[in-house]
Structures are given as structure tokens and as C-alpha cells.
Amino acid sequence: MDQKLFKKDNIFIQESFKEHESALIFLSEQLRRKGKVLDGFKEALLEREENYPTGLLVGDINVAIPHVDHKYVKESEILLCTLENPIPFRRMDMPDEEVEVSIIILLAIDSPDGHLEILRKIVKFVQNQEVLRKMFKEKDKDKVSEILDDFFNSSI
Secondary structure (H helix, E strand, C coil): CCCCCCCHHHEEEEECCCCHHHHHHHHHHHHHHCCCECCCHHHHHHHHHHHCCCEECCCCCCEECCECCHHHECCCEEEEEEEEEEEEEEECCCCCCEEEEEEEEEEECCCCCHHHHHHHHHHHHHCCHHHHHHHHHCCCHHHHHHHHHHHHHHCC
């Protein structure tokens, strides 16, 4: 995995989707166009989200952290997408309930154990509502990238 957890070209600001499937298709298409994932990634992502939901109720700004098996990933990438309007994701901890998600962090990790350390860092990040609010309000990709870099370089 690259030293920089979030690359600027993997940050999408104030995107608009009607439902989580559209958001996941959009994000998986970004990875496919860059040649970072194999055929079947999008389908595996949608199927995994259906079977193992990733929505997290963490405060005012809720997050989803979708991911798939490493066998669909050529090269590790993490995408971050803030949403213009929240969209429902089923909750990870209570799959029969939904949570309105404002930020999606898509993990595409190319090693079987690589996601564990990254997931630990991401979970610490999403539990910090102050940083999430600051980042979510930002409309400039450079500033969002700076907020992310500051958090991940100073606290982890």
C-alpha cells in the first residue's frame, strides 16, 4: 500500500446518488478505469454489501466502509466520497436497520491481511466527528486531502 492512505485523485466531493448501489457502481468504475481492479470487482462489491452491510452509525455524520475480497484487486487503493445528500446503507452492526450515510470510504486492498491495519486506522478516523465535520464541510479536494493527511500522519 502506498504511504499516502488517500490519494487526491481518489477523493470525490459532494457526489449525488439516489441509493447506495449507484454510489458503489460509480466508485468501482473509478477503480476499473484506472486498471486497479479485476473484472468482477463491481459485482463482488454489490454482493458483499448485500450480504455483509457496511454502514456505521457513528454520530451526526455516518460512514460506510465497503470492501471486497483481495482476489478482485490488482493494486490497493482507498477511495473517499462525500455525499451531497445522505443515502441509506444497511448497518454493519444491525443489518435489519439502515443508517443515513454521508461519507463512503471504499477499500480495495490487494493482500488478504492488508485490510486489517488499514481498517483499524479508518475506524479511528470515522469515530472522530470533529474531523469528519471539518472534512465534510470542505468543498475543495486539496483541503480535504490536507485534512486527511494531517489526521493520518499525526494520530496514527
